Amino acid sequence: MKQDAEYYQRDPNIHPVACTPSYKSSITRSPRFSLISLENSISEITGPVFSHSDIDPGDNDLLTNFAQSNESPIGQRIILHGHVLDENSRTIPNTLIEIWQANACGRYRHKNDTYLAPIDPNFGGCGRALTDGDGYFYFRTVMPGAYPWQNYVNSWRPAHIHVSVFGASFVQRLITQCYFEGDPLIPICPIVQTIPNPNAIEQLTARLDLNATIPFDAIAYKFDIILRGRRSTLFENRF
Amino acid sequence: MPQHLSYLKETTSQTAGPYVHIGLAPKAAGFEIYQKELGENIAGSKAEGEQIRVEGYIIDGTGTTLKDALIEVWQANAEGIYAHSEGGGEVEDGFRGWGRVITNFKTGKWGFNTIKPGSTLARNSGMQAPHINLWLVARGINIGLNTRIYFDDEVRANSIDPVLNLIEWENRRHTLMAKRSTDNDIPIYRFDIRLQGKDETVFFDV
Numbered sequence: 001m002k003q004d005a006e007y008y009q010r011d012p013n014i015h016p017v018a019c020t021p022s023y024k025s026s027i028t029r030s031p032r033f034s035l036i037s038l039e040n041s042i043s044e045i046t047g048p049v050f051s052h053s054d055i056d057p058g059d060n061d062l063l064t065n066f067a068q069s070n071e072s073p074i075g076q077r078i079i080l081h082g083h084v085l086d087e088n089s090r091t092i093p094n095t096l097i098e099i100w101q102a103n104a105c106g107r108y109r110h111k112n113d114t115y116l117a118p119i120d121p122n123f124g125g126c127g128r129a130l131t132d133g134d135g136y137f138y139f140r141t142v143m144p145g146a147y148p149w150q151n152y153v154n155s156w157r158p159a160h161i162h163v164s165v166f167g168a169s170f171v172q173r174l175i176t177q178c179y180f181e182g183d184p185l186i187p188i189c190p191i192v193q194t195i196p197n198p199n200a201i202e203q204l205t206a207r208l209d210l211n212a213t214i215p216f217d218a219i220a221y222k223f224d225i226i227l228r229g230r231r232s233t234l235f236e237n238r239f
Numbered sequence: 240m241p242q243h244l245s246y247l248k249e250t251t252s253q254t255a256g257p258y259v260h261i262g263l264a265p266k267a268a269g270f271e272i273y274q275k276e277l278g279e280n281i282a283g284s285k286a287e288g289e290q291i292r293v294e295g296y297i298i299d300g301t302g303t304t305l306k307d308a309l310i311e312v313w314q315a316n317a318e319g320i321y322a323h324s325e326g327g328g329e330v331e332d333g334f335r336g337w338g339r340v341i342t343n344f345k346t347g348k349w350g351f352n353t354i355k356p357g358s359t360l361a362r363n364s365g366m367q368a369p370h371i372n373l374w375l376v377a378r379g380i381n382i383g384l385n386t387r388i389y390f391d392d393e394v395r396a397n398s399i400d401p402v403l404n405l406i407e408w409e410n411r412r413h414t415l416m417a418k419r420s421t422d423n424d425i426p427i428y429r430f431d432i433r434l435q436g437k438d439e440t441v442f443f444d445v
Contacts, residue, residue, distance in 0.1 A: 010444070014251050016381035023254075025379030028300040032435045035385075035444035036406055041362050043372050043387075044445045046323035047313060048337035056274050066272055087247045096277075100262025109270065110258040112307070112344075124272045126262045162255065162262055169323075170313045171445045175376055175383060177253040191254060194381050200251040226247045 002232040006040040007171050008087055010228065016194035023190045024151050040171065047170040050096040050130060059128045062101075062141035066124030073123035075104025075142030077218040080178065080206065083135045084165060087229030091135030097225070098164040099139060099178075100126040106145030115148060140218060143180070151190050158185035158192065167227040178223050179205045252382035259309045259376060260341055267341050278340075281312060281353040283333025288317025288357070293388060293417060293428045294350030297342060297375065300435040304347030308377035312338040312351060314370075319357035327360060352425070355390065361401045368396035368403070370415075375432065385443045388430050391416040406441055414440045 018030035038044070058065050063072050080099070084092040102108045102125065105117035109125045123142065131137045147157040161178045179186050179201075186192055186205065195201050203226070212220035260268035266276040282288075297305040314336045315321045320328045322336045330336070336356075342349045358366040371388040389397055397403055397416075406412050417428035432440045 008246075011249065014248055016252065018381060020381060023379070023381070026254075026381055027379075028303075029305070029377065029379035029434050030300075030381075031384070031439055031442050032300075033411075033439055033441075035442050038402060038405070038443045038445050039362055040445070041367060041402075042321060042325070042327060042360050043313070043315075043367065043370070046321040046326045048335060049323060050277075054275060054277060059273060085247060087249060089245070089247055098262050100258065108258045108261060110261050111269065112257060124261075124265075124270070126265060126272060128273075162253075162259070164255075164263060170372060170374065173311070173374055173383060174250060174252060175255045175259075176250055177256075194253075195251050197251075200248070203248065203250055204253070226250045228249050229246065 002234060005231040005233040007045070007169065007228045007230050014195070014197045014200040016196070020190075020194040023194050026194070044171045045169045047166060047168060047173065050094070050166070052130060054096070055128050055130065060137075060139045062124065062127045062139060065127060067122035071122045073103065073120045073142050075120075077140070078143050079138055079140055079212060079214070079218050079220040080161065080223055081136070081138035081209075081212060081220060082222050082224040084131050084137065084167075084225045084227065085135060086167070086172075086227050090229075092167055092227060093131055093133045093135055095131050095135075095168070096128065096166045097131065097137050098126070098128040099141075099161050101141065101144040101161040102147050104142045104145050106147040108147075117145070146185055155190065156185055158183040158189050163223075163225065165225055165227065172227040174225075174227060176204060176225075180221060181205055181207050254378060254381050255309065255376035257307050257378040259307070263309055264339050264341050267339075268344075278311070278338045281314070281335060281338035281351060282316075283331060283335065285331045286316060286334045286354045287331060288354035290352065290425050291355045291428060292350060292352050292423075292425055293371065293430055294348060295430040295432065296347050297349070297377075297432045298434065302436070304342070305377055306342050306344055306347045308342045308349075308375060310340050310349060311374040312340065312353070313372040313374070314353065315356040315359050317354055317357045319359040321359070358396055365399070365401060366396070368393050368400035385445045386432065386440055387415055387443070388417050388428070389415045390419065390428060392419050411439075411441050414438055
């Protein structure tokens with residue numbers, strides 16, 4: 001019988017390098033020495049486990065999880081859904097996904113965000129969910145607005161939702177950002193452009209999913225998340 | 240035409256950005272939205288072993304402390320067992336071994352309380368010295384940085400640790416050593432993370 005072994009190494013051709021000068025903040029915050037390559041030990045193949053007792057059922061509904069009763073946030077109502085899979089196409093059940101985003105105006109509910117666009121009193125801007133037995137997840141939220149930031153004098157982030165995923169081990173831990181199909185700011189964003197591979201950017205771009213759209217309610221976008229896969233071996237393996 | 244490999248490709252990393260707190264540690268950032276904040280308690284109330292505190296700063300290439308970073312912690316219990324199906328056994332009720340901490344918005348200081356982990360199995364044979372795995376994200380960090388905290392009072396275990404010994408540059412190994420002081424109620428280990436410059440911390444490609 002085959003046994004699970006090490007995780008596949010990360011592909012450096014799809015991830016940003018540490019220092020990407022057009023994204024200015026990376027210059028002073030990026031290590032200069034190369035990372036030390038470490039084969040998986042028990043410290044890497046394990047990772048935190050979450051359950052339904054860690055979160056509440058409404059945490060994945062950003063339309064209601066901060067709104068006052070009978071009110072809801074301003075903005076385009078959307079559903080963001082997809083599967084979490086590994087590189088072997090195996091679904092990853094019961095894994096924690098957390099998201100955060102600006103409101104429909106492009107303003108974050110964060111004390112350091114001073115953009116002049118208004119806070120929405122009915123929108124918190126964060127949500128979380130566990131994938132089900134098939135690795136499936138969904139959130140309801142509003143389409144975030146474009147967001148101005150200090151990089152060049154006139155820099156605007158494309159509409160994006162930050163996504164954090166755990167997987168089954170600490171080496172699968174991933175934070176990324178979900179963009180939306182057709183956004184003209186994607187190709188000129190210095191943060192998107194830290195990614196060296198156009199296919200990898202496409203994989204971060206959620207696609208309009210009319211089949212999952214709820215008529216007269218919310219437009220759906222599909223966003224699948226792929227985490228590192230795992231080798232299997234016929235031989236006894238010790239980490 | 241050779242055959243086609245059907246592997247999917249990992250989703251690409253993007254920076255956690257300046258507002259990571261509202262997503263991952265809202266309560267710590269003064270934003271009350273969830274009933275339960277995740278990652279506040281690493282060891283639980285029933286964990287065996289020595290109670291310790293770990294604290295420090297994260298310092299950028301100009302010498303400035305980061306005030307918008309988030310760290311995740313992953314560690315074994317005092318017996319060297321991780322709370323995971325492949326972690327080597329059972330852990331105490333409530334021991335999770337995982338936690339989150341943010342840098343203080345004004346000072347940049349971070350810190351957490353836990354129990355000191357035990358030695359864990361190494362690959363193939365032998366043991367790894369007690370250590371805590373860290374994963375660091377922030378604005379300006381394109382992909383989360385992995386490092387390890389070792390303990391400077393574990394001299395013998397550290398001397399035979401396979402990961403420390405893997406670091407070719409012996410003069411960089413000290414960047415992974417937390418320094419113990421016992422002037423307080425519980426021992427404090429000081430661990431500063433330097434993203435670049437003199438004494439840049441060793442980071443791992445795991």
